[in-house]
Amino acid sequence: MRETDNLQLILLNIGRSSHDGDWNWKGINSPFARLYYVIEGCARVDLPQGVQTLRPGSLYLIPPFTQHSYACDGLFSHFYIHIYETPSSPRHLLEECHFPVEIPANPLDFSLINRLLEINPDRELLQYDPGLYDNQPTLLRNIATEAQQAEYAALETRGILAQLLSRFLRYATPKAEVNDKRIANVLRHIRKHIDQPLRISQLAAICHLSDDHFIRLFKKEMDCTPIAYINQKKIERAQLMLLVENVPVKDIAYRLSFDNISYFNRVFKQITRFTPTQYCERLYGQ
Incomplete structure (x- = not known):
């Protein structure tokens, strides 16, 4: 079975929205991906890698946790699709690969998007300002709406989302360019067991190497230590869990095998620039 067979995508x-110089938002950084199909006009997206112009004839993808801003000074009409991968998904494809921002659209894409809208007529944004919809309560409501969808429509929805994303996946590359197969095996193990304690000796054994040799090889391939990589992935998972689970921060820490809550808080702030409490306050719009 391919890892992509286990994707858990939520619409x-x-x-479809139309704007006339009023699609201007700054400092957006969401836990879900955005897919756009432009009908008429153009707009700009300021991304970490540069400015991307959105225009008719292409599909556009902005992965989750990507800092960006929008600007438009004229007519801009487009379809928008927001896609979320659940924290329990065995693989977080949208976070693990470098996707092209733009690919050529084809007539089938337009048909698929229209069909997706037809079977999901109640998923339109009520407000276009990300500050009003990009928060924890709204995310939970949208997930709950998806869970109540008829089984046939849910299956078709996931199929269309997978088909649209496959168009980008064709040109995607892994974020971690790994040449050594032993380290690639370790990365798969970390991803699969990110909620468990992950010790250097355990990972080194997968490679049939001593601890010191494994650490040197990992750093050569990944440009960071195994502990730094594990902490990064655990905190990314913690961010997703904080979004959808109404449980205390300490429970999230323990479920990700942080025995020391102070250490979890310190690592969380080091990676996100916020304490877990501050991060939750931002999610709830407080």
Whole structure:
């Protein structure tokens, strides 16, 4: 079975919107991906890698946790699709690969998007300002709406999302370019067992190497230590869990095998620039 067979994609929003110089938002960084199909006009997206112009004839993808801003000074009409991968998904494809921002659209894409909108008529945004919809309560409502969807529509929805994302996946590359197969095996193990204690000796044994040799090889391949990589992935999972689970921060820490809550808080702030409490306050819009 391919890892992509286990993708758990959720449609949060889909709709068509038209703007006239009023699609201007700054400092967006969401836990879900955005897919756009432009009908008429153009707009700009300021991304870490540069400015991308959105225009008719292409599909556009902005992965989750990507800092960006929008700007438009004229007519801009487009379809938008918000896609979320659940924290329990065995693989987080949208976070693990470098995707092209733009690919050529084809007539089938337009048909698929229209069909997706037809079977999900209640998923349009009520407000276009990300500050009003990009928060924890709205995310939970959207996930709950998806869970109540008829089984046939849910299956078709996931199929269309997978088909649209496959168009980008064709040109995607792994974020971690690994040449050594032993380290690639370790990365798969870390991803699969990110909620468990992950010790250097355990990972080194997968490679049939001593601890010191494994650490040197890992750092050569990944440009960071195994502990730094594990902490990064655990905190990314913690961010997703904080979004969808109404449980205390300490429970999230323990479920990710942080025995020391102070250490979890310190690592969380080091990676996100916020304490877990501050991060939760931002999610709830407080």
